[in-house]
Amino acid sequence: MNTSVVLFTADLRLxxxxxxxxxxxxxxxxxxxxxxxxxxxxxxxxxxxxxxxxADCLRDLDAGLRxxxxxLVLRSGEVVEEVCRVAAAADADxxxxxxxxxxxxxxxxxxxxxxxxxxxxxxxxxxxxTTVVAPGALTPASSxxxxxxxxxxxxxxxxxxxxxxxxxxSLSVPDGVGSERLPSRDALPGVSAGLAAGxxxxxxxRLASWLRSGLAAYEERHDDLAGDATSRLSPxxxxxTLSPAELVHRARRAGGPGAEAFVRQxxxxxxxxxxxxxxxxxxxxxxxxxxxxxRSGRSAEEDAEAWRQGRTGYPVIDAAMRQLRYEGWMHxxxxxxxxxxxxxxxxxDWRVGARHFLDLLVDGDLANNxxxxxxxxxxxxxxxxxxxxxxxAQGRRHDPEGAYVRRWVPELAGAPGAAVHExxxxxxxxxxxxxxxxxxxxxxxxxxxxxxxxxxxxxxxLHIKNK
Numbered sequence: 001m002n003t004s005v006v007l008f009t010a011d012l013r014l015x016x017x018x019x020x021x022x023x024x025x026x027x028x029x030x031x032x033x034x035x036x037x038x039x040x041x042x043x044x045x046x047x048x049x050x051x052x053x054x055a056d057c058l059r060d061l062d063a064g065l066r067x068x069x070x071x072l073v074l075r076s077g078e079v080v081e082e083v084c085r086v087a088a089a090a091d092a093d094x095x096x097x098x099x100x101x102x103x104x105x106x107x108x109x110x111x112x113x114x115x116x117x118x119x120x121x122x123x124x125x126x127x128x129x130t131t132v133v134a135p136g137a138l139t140p141a142s143s144x145x146x147x148x149x150x151x152x153x154x155x156x157x158x159x160x161x162x163x164x165x166x167x168x169x170s171l172s173v174p175d176g177v178g179s180e181r182l183p184s185r186d187a188l189p190g191v192s193a194g195l196a197a198g199x200x201x202x203x204x205x206r207l208a209s210w211l212r213s214g215l216a217a218y219e220e221r222h223d224d225l226a227g228d229a230t231s232r233l234s235p236x237x238x239x240x241t242l243s244p245a246e247l248v249h250r251a252r253r254a255g256g257p258g259a260e261a262f263v264r265q266x267x268x269x270x271x272x273x274x275x276x277x278x279x280x281x282x283x284x285x286x287x288x289x290x291x292x293x294x295r296s297g298r299s300a301e302e303d304a305e306a307w308r309q310g311r312t313g314y315p316v317i318d319a320a321m322r323q324l325r326y327e328g329w330m331h332x333x334x335x336x337x338x339x340x341x342x343x344x345x346x347x348x349d350w351r352v353g354a355r356h357f358l359d360l361l362v363d364g365d366l367a368n369n370x371x372x373x374x375x376x377x378x379x380x381x382x383x384x385x386x387x388x389x390x391x392x393a394q395g396r397r398h399d400p401e402g403a404y405v406r407r408w409v410p411e412l413a414g415a416p417g418a419a420v421h422e423x424x425x426x427x428x429x430x431x432x433x434x435x436x437x438x439x440x441x442x443x444x445x446x447x448x449x450x451x452x453x454x455x456x457x458x459x460x461x462l463h464i465k466n467k
Contacts, residue, residue: 003029003090003174007083007097008072009105011129011240012057013200014064014167018126019096021165029172031090032065034058035083036076039104049328049362052185053198057239059182060199070171073179080112087121090174094122098129098240101273102366103280131270132161132244135277145278147381149271156267164246192328195362196235203236207247211254218258223333225316226403230332231262234363237269244269269368275381276367283370284351286379290455294349303346306441307338308356310409313440315421316395317341319408326408328362333398339376340389345447347454350377378455386455388448395421411437 004023011017012034024030040046062072075082087095095116100109113123127134138155139145146152185191196202210231221229236242244266251259251266276282286292294300306312310321320334330338335357342353354373358364374380378387399405402420406413412420414433419426423434 003031003092005031005033005083005087005090005092005095007079007095008032008034008061009098009100009240010238011098012054012061013203013241013243014061014068015200015204016164016243016246017167018129018165019098019124020168022124022126023094023096024168024171027172029090029174030070031073031086031092031173031177032061032070032171033073033075033083033086034061035079036074037079037108038077039079039108043104045358045364047359047364048188048190049192049195049360050364051183052188052191052195053235053239053328053362055183055185055188056198056202057200057241059184060201060241062182064167064200065171065173068168068171070173071179072182073173073177074182075180079108080115083112084115084119086177087116088119089177092121094124096124096126099125099127099134100130101135101277102283106280128162128245130240130244131273132156132248132266133159133270133274135270135274138274145274146271147275148383149268149381152271152274153264153267156270157263161245161248164243164249192326192360192362194327196232196327196329198235198239198241198362200241203233203241206231206233206236207242207250211250215251215254215262216256216258219261220258222261223398225319225331225333225399226401226407228331232329234365235329238363238365272367272371275371282374282380283366287371287374287381288379288385290379290385292349292379293454295347300346300348303441304342304348304352306438307342307346307348307353311438312341313424313438314341314391314395315402315405315409315412315423316391316399319399319405322408324357324360328360330361331404333394335372336376337389337391337394339373340387341391343373343377344388344451345391345442345444347447347451350374350379386451388451390444392421392444409437411435 006019006023058072065071073086083095109125116123133156138152214229214231217229221227233242237244248263248266251262279287307321310318312318317338320330320338323334324330339353342348343350350373354370357369371380375382378385396418400418402418405420411434412423415423415426416430423437424439426434
């Protein structure tokens, strides 16, 4: 046997792909395989926006492979069974795939290894395909993972990422391995109207544009809601149409404060992955419990639904939530504000918000989503668990002219200047002009007092961030 199978998962690219490079070494034939995992669908993670983006990515990957003499083999079902079937059909002696961090991925990997070995085949798992530094590669003296970002970042920054690999010039795929028809986003219901396109070609164009015209100003503009000055590369990182190692190299090559701030965000991504790899339960359980008794019942659900629909009466929160529904994506500052409002001001369980984000976000990544929600809720790795973000103050700071709010909350298009952030204070014609926009679901002071009581903290113990 002189054939390898490459199992693509969250690494849907040809550039800087260590499994593909290793699988094709020495002129070996390669079967590029993607399995639409039944387990992902059963767990509720196969949502319309990510399925649509995935369809784009698979079509783009297939096109890139065909340009090099290959093709993508698509199967659906249970991953271990499908990989073994393809390996047998191709008479392949080895399978290559990228390492992942979730408990589900680890279990799938071990099951696949045992099944392949029973057939006389080998499994090769490659680190630093979806991360810059492998989870578990950096540990403090007293633990199996870092629980605080700053010391992790210090160690992470001292590592030199591996050199990126070029895309293969040519590939040879054996005959006789059947494939399903590639999916199309056009056939999917429930996709957000403004969902961006996926695929490596789109990703690399976006990256080139970002490096040329966005990176330099990133440090000073990344919180500018109306300016939309973030990279918007997170969906491509989630699906692996871009390599995080390559991004670090190219950002550092550009240099400057913007590049340093951007690289720091990539380090946060690795940080969350090493936490999830070491503590898989944090996907659903508190990393550091605060013994919260989250609100439940009809009133809490009504508040949560107003939050989902972007009708809380707080314009910057509603703008962020409506952006999420329309684009399947949300500005990073908007994510922080929306999460703080739900968990601190409304005192609703972070899992309610995390689930809604995963239902809509095209970059709905388990490690980043769950652990960022916990960071904001105060049950995660944040060393200041009781900070509260004031949506009015934050709106004035990060959307001072109200352009972001007016873009996503058209009811407030006529509200004058910064008054758009407190529409309940408008009077006369200005008040009439906002039509059916709702009053706030809760007074900020009342919400803060409720949160303080719930956490059983004194005023001096709280760190309230109203800026």
